[in-house]
Amino acid sequence: MATTAQFRTCPDTGFRIHLAADKLIKWNAVTAVVFLLVGGLFGLLVALTRWPAVHLLPADLFYLALTAHGLDVLLVWIIFFEIAVLYFACSILLNSRLAAPKVAWLAYWLMLVGAVMTNIAVLRGDSSVMFTSYVPMQAAPDFYLGIILFAVGALFACFVFFGTLVIAKQEKTYEGSVPLVTFGALTAAIIAVFTIAAGAIILVPTLFWSLGYISNIDTLMYKVVWWGMGHSSQQINVAAHIAVWYALAAILFGAKPLSEKVSRGAFLLYILFLQLASAHHLLVEPGLAAEYKIFNTSYALYLAVLASMIHGLTVPGSIEAAQRKKGLTKGLYEWLRKAPWSNPSFSGLALSIIMFGFLGGISGVMMGTEQLNLITHNTTYVPGHFHATVVTGTTLAFMALAYWLVPVLWQRELVLPGLAKWQPYLFGIGMGLVSLFLMGAGTLGVPRRHWDMAFSDAAITHDFPAAAFLMMGLNGVAALIATLGGVIFILNMVGTILWGKKKEAAPAPQAAPEPQPAAAAGAYGGAGTMAVPGTFVLALVFLAAFVLYYFVNWKYLASVWGLS
Amino acid sequence: MSIFPPQKRIWWNEPVEKSEIIWIVIALVWALIMFFMMPYWHLTGDQNLSTEAYRIKPDVFAARTEAFAEKFKVGEEGETGIPVVRPPAGGDVYMLARLWEWWPVLELKKGESYRLHLSSLDWQHGFSLLPENINIQVHPDYEMVLTITPNSSGEFGVVCNEFCGIGHHTMVGKIYVKE
Numbered sequence: 001m002a003t004t005a006q007f008r009t010c011p012d013t014g015f016r017i018h019l020a021a022d023k024l025i026k027w028n029a030v031t032a033v034v035f036l037l038v039g040g041l042f043g044l045l046v047a048l049t050r051w052p053a054v055h056l057l058p059a060d061l062f063y064l065a066l067t068a069h070g071l072d073v074l075l076v077w078i079i080f081f082e083i084a085v086l087y088f089a090c091s092i093l094l095n096s097r098l099a100a101p102k103v104a105w106l107a108y109w110l111m112l113v114g115a116v117m118t119n120i121a122v123l124r125g126d127s128s129v130m131f132t133s134y135v136p137m138q139a140a141p142d143f144y145l146g147i148i149l150f151a152v153g154a155l156f157a158c159f160v161f162f163g164t165l166v167i168a169k170q171e172k173t174y175e176g177s178v179p180l181v182t183f184g185a186l187t188a189a190i191i192a193v194f195t196i197a198a199g200a201i202i203l204v205p206t207l208f209w210s211l212g213y214i215s216n217i218d219t220l221m222y223k224v225v226w227w228g229m230g231h232s233s234q235q236i237n238v239a240a241h242i243a244v245w246y247a248l249a250a251i252l253f254g255a256k257p258l259s260e261k262v263s264r265g266a267f268l269l270y271i272l273f274l275q276l277a278s279a280h281h282l283l284v285e286p287g288l289a290a291e292y293k294i295f296n297t298s299y300a301l302y303l304a305v306l307a308s309m310i311h312g313l314t315v316p317g318s319i320e321a322a323q324r325k326k327g328l329t330k331g332l333y334e335w336l337r338k339a340p341w342s343n344p345s346f347s348g349l350a351l352s353i354i355m356f357g358f359l360g361g362i363s364g365v366m367m368g369t370e371q372l373n374l375i376t377h378n379t380t381y382v383p384g385h386f387h388a389t390v391v392t393g394t395t396l397a398f399m400a401l402a403y404w405l406v407p408v409l410w411q412r413e414l415v416l417p418g419l420a421k422w423q424p425y426l427f428g429i430g431m432g433l434v435s436l437f438l439m440g441a442g443t444l445g446v447p448r449r450h451w452d453m454a455f456s457d458a459a460i461t462h463d464f465p466a467a468a469f470l471m472m473g474l475n476g477v478a479a480l481i482a483t484l485g486g487v488i489f490i491l492n493m494v495g496t497i498l499w500g501k502k503k504e505a506a507p508a509p510q511a512a513p514e515p516q517p518a519a520a521a522g523a524y525g526g527a528g529t530m531a532v533p534g535t536f537v538l539a540l541v542f543l544a545a546f547v548l549y550y551f552v553n554w555k556y557l558a559s560v561w562g563l564s
Numbered sequence: 565m566s567i568f569p570p571q572k573r574i575w576w577n578e579p580v581e582k583s584e585i586i587w588i589v590i591a592l593v594w595a596l597i598m599f600f601m602m603p604y605w606h607l608t609g610d611q612n613l614s615t616e617a618y619r620i621k622p623d624v625f626a627a628r629t630e631a632f633a634e635k636f637k638v639g640e641e642g643e644t645g646i647p648v649v650r651p652p653a654g655g656d657v658y659m660l661a662r663l664w665e666w667w668p669v670l671e672l673k674k675g676e677s678y679r680l681h682l683s684s685l686d687w688q689h690g691f692s693l694l695p696e697n698i699n700i701q702v703h704p705d706y707e708m709v710l711t712i713t714p715n716s717s718g719e720f721g722v723v724c725n726e727f728c729g730i731g732h733h734t735m736v737g738k739i740y741v742k743e
Contacts, residue, residue, distance in 0.1 A: 059730055093567055130727050134688050136704065137729070176573040180566040219688060219703045246566040256565045260575040262584050263566075284700045286682075286708035287617030294602045302595035309591040313584065318566070370602045371611055377699035378690045378725040445697040447690070447725030451733040458734035459644045459665070462694055462721025536583045543590065550598065554605075560696045562610040562677070562713030 005097035011503070012408050020101035021091035025084045026409060027108060029402070030497065032080035035115065036395075037490050039072025044483045047434070051476030052454060052469050059451040063128040066449060068119065070131030074390060075150070075233070076115045081398050082188065082240045083107070083157045088405070089185035089243065090164040096173040099163030103156055110153030118146030130449060132230065135206065135217045144207040148200070155196045158189045180257050180264065181250070184243025187267040188236045191275050195236060198228030198278075220285060227278035235274040237390060238308070239267065241352070241397040245315045248349045248397075251404055252340065255318040258532065263314050269307035273299040283373035293370050305365055312357050313539045317532040324532075332534040342421045348400025351428035356393030359435050360385060362546050372553050375560065378449075380472075381442025388435040391482075396428050399489050406493055412500030419488045427485025433478035441471040443556075613700070614710035622685040625707055629658040629681075633668045641669045641738060648740070656681060659722075659737070661689035661702045663729060666722045666737025674717045674741050683707040690726030693739070699725060714741040 006019040045065045048056040057065060091098040098104060120142070121127040127139035165186065168174060178186070202225040208214045246263070249255040257263040279296035282288055299305065323335030340346045363385040367376040376382065407414055414420055446453055446468050453472065455461040572578065606612050637647045647668040651657050653676035660667050662685040672678060682691055684704040691700040696716075702708070722737035 059733065063727070063730070063732075134726070137687050137727075174569050176569045177575065179568050180570075218705075220706060250565040250567045254565060256571070258584055259578060259580045260570045261578060262580055262588070284613060286701070286703055286706040287615060289615055290606060290612070294599075298599050298602070301599045305598075306588075306591050306595045309594075310584075310588060313587045317583070365598065369598070371605050371609065371613070374611060374613060374699060375697050377701070378692065379697065379699065443697070445692060445694040445723070447692055447723055449727040449732075450725065453733075455734065455736055458736050460641060460646070460669075460721075460736045460738055462723055462736050465695075531581070532583055536587065539587055543594065547594070554601070557611050558609065560611060560698055561693070561715055562711075563698065564610070564612055564614060564711045564713075 015092050016095045018091050018097040021087050021098035024104050025087045028080050028084040032077050033493050035072045036077040039069055039077055040486045042069035044479055047476045047479030051473050062451045067128050067130050068122045078237055079154050085240055086161040086185050089182045090161050093179050093182050094168040094174050096164055096168035099160055099167050104160045107153040107156035111150050114146045114149030117142050135219055135222045138210055141210045144203050148203050151196045151199050158192050161189050181243050181247040183264055184267055187270050188239035190271050191232055192236045194275050195229050195232035198225055202226045227281045231278045231280055232275040237394040239270050241394040242311050244397045244401050248400055249315055249319050252346050253319050253322040255322040258314050258317050266307040266310040269303050274304040280368045283370055284377045297368050317535040320532045320535045344403045344420045344424050345400045348396050348424035351424055352393055352396040355388055355432050357542055360388030360393050362549050366550055366553050372557055375557055379442035380438040380446045380448050383448050384435045384438030384442055391431045392428055406496055410497055411503045412496050414492055415495035415500050416492045420492050423485050423488045427482050430478050430482030430485055434475055437471045437475035441468050444468040616709040618707045620707040625683045626685055629660045632658040660685055662686055664731035664735035669738040671740045672714050674714050674743055677711050677713045679709055680712050681707055681709050687728045688726050689724050689728050692723045692725040694721040694723055717741045717743050
């Protein structure tokens, strides 16, 4: 097999690229982007409906659009792109052929058929059950079947990834240990297997229930197991986008991890603890023991949060070390000031790190605290939080990677380089504001997944303060800005693939300078390692914000009605 | 570089840079503080969610709630026909959730404690007490019992914040708290 595999050598990076892997990465990435477009537009409709002055859609279409939005962006866009990242990390980075390309194509088609099937069920209008499909609310059988097919496809793709690691090792396509980025991708794939297992355990019986073969699904048990899939799948995203952070730092700056041991140890903590936390979604359910909730929601002593805080230091730290090695040593932040802020791969990376930490990370830990969840559960604070993690964190990181990967894989130049410079700022800051306004409205109690906060046709009503209406309006404005950014991204990607100018034979890529291992920071560890004072100060600022915000919310909790 | 195998094959014996070690220690201490805040609040805080819950059939819960409402009814909420119920302080209080109402309307006394029983007759609902912003999930077949102590008076909305179908946005209840 190995001798028959076809390779080409990438003129930009020197990697040997297995042609079958090349094609699979391209198809998975393109499919991902198409679903990002579809799901993103549903998201815009949702935001425009929740903008009280606009109130675009009628109630039934609003709930339909919201179900489709969650499904297409949270599940389909992200997982298709992650499969592309997995194949990239195991075959291109290891100079290896991809194991079993036919299985990989089967995986692709299963995922595509599943995604389309579930979309049809939702668009038909009889399955507006939201992404979470809590029983006893029932969707049509093909809604569940589509998700199951999609998940089985993703599982096959993970097996192709594991198989490729094995044959790369056997065929000695690399020396020593796998690269850190591949290790991070491995973390994501391991979590994915657990995630898909949990999904199968709950969705297969739910499918039979919707077909009438099972009479009853316990509502509480459904949530416990469903969130074993629902929450863990967000942890796949975290592991994958942090692997992408490390990859971008290496591609853009020749950065190497400050310490392989620490960064890999942090990924190991993810494998051990990050997938615990399904109880984040069960903190105000009836009858669950406080001990279980505390242990589970904190990932056992917050060890996964510890891991994220480590990555939060080491990714920018590795960039700082590389920049200082190149002579940008003035003061604390010359390395940061003189970073390529007009390169969308860098600005996307920087915004992704900052907003994932400050907006997504801090809010997630706060509302995942057992008692503090009482004052946030099911308000718009929740979508505010996860738009910071999944959109400004994961999606922005993937966009940043795509600005480098698409021109390299297709050997074409970006069609709209001028707009690309602005795109991460429009999309990132727009979505960052969406997060902030949703969280702000949530602290005033505005419910998520709700068509009419004015309660205009309700028998009994509740008056939200004017500030709550204002924030939902501003959320709509911010969503428009982000949509503009999203459209520019998609135009750039699709345009580049279809009409981009073919690269010259020996290009000097602007966006992605050829990483020179020799020119990067020398030996790491001990005296040879650069100190990273700038990053360390930024980390302390983050910690101060975290501590302050955390205790402000305890203070707020202490003021509400007594509960025991 | 992170996209290539580690430069040194024996990477796990490399010493770790000082700022990393300091940060790991700081982050670990903070993680432990956050962890122990939760049991600490169970010991000292006034806002902890009850874990008392029972399995119950929807018709049984409906019957109990109706008996409760009939016994302590003091009026009706506007034109809605929904009873306003004033239970004695310290007693058991029932509120049921169904498509698409919270029933009945309650009238409580500030500073007194009540054992509130919550359950759903059909789908899942979200009990969101506003503007306090206390949010509790309500399941069918499970009866949750929690002790509430209003510390402020006035008119409070109970908004459903778990999606429950096409009439979800009309599902609002009321609790009055008198001085």
